[in-house]
Amino acid sequence: MKNKIHRLKDLNDVVNLITTENAEFLIADLIDSFNVALSLKEKIKKETGEYPVDFLSHIDIVFDGKKGCNKITLNGKEVELIKE
Secondary structure (H helix, E strand, O other): OOOOEEEEOOHHHHHHHOOOOOHHHHHHHHHHHHHHHHHHHHHHHHHHOOOOOOOOOOEEEEOOOOOOOOEEEEOOEEEEOOOO
16 A cells, blocks of 8 residues: 655645654654755755745655655656665
């Protein structure tokens, strides 16, 4: 069975999804996602001289039993990230 994808577009989506049972995983996934976004912003700033704005429209969270971000989609292309 494939894990359900939870698309988070705003803070209300996070609040609706979080429970005491999934909080540890959700928080870890969000922190990892934010770290990936920060790395991308820094890379873009080095290439263009300016921080990008409005480049992240949503975060997809999948509860797969592991903490952290395992995949991102950039310009329609999925990029796998290594989870420890």
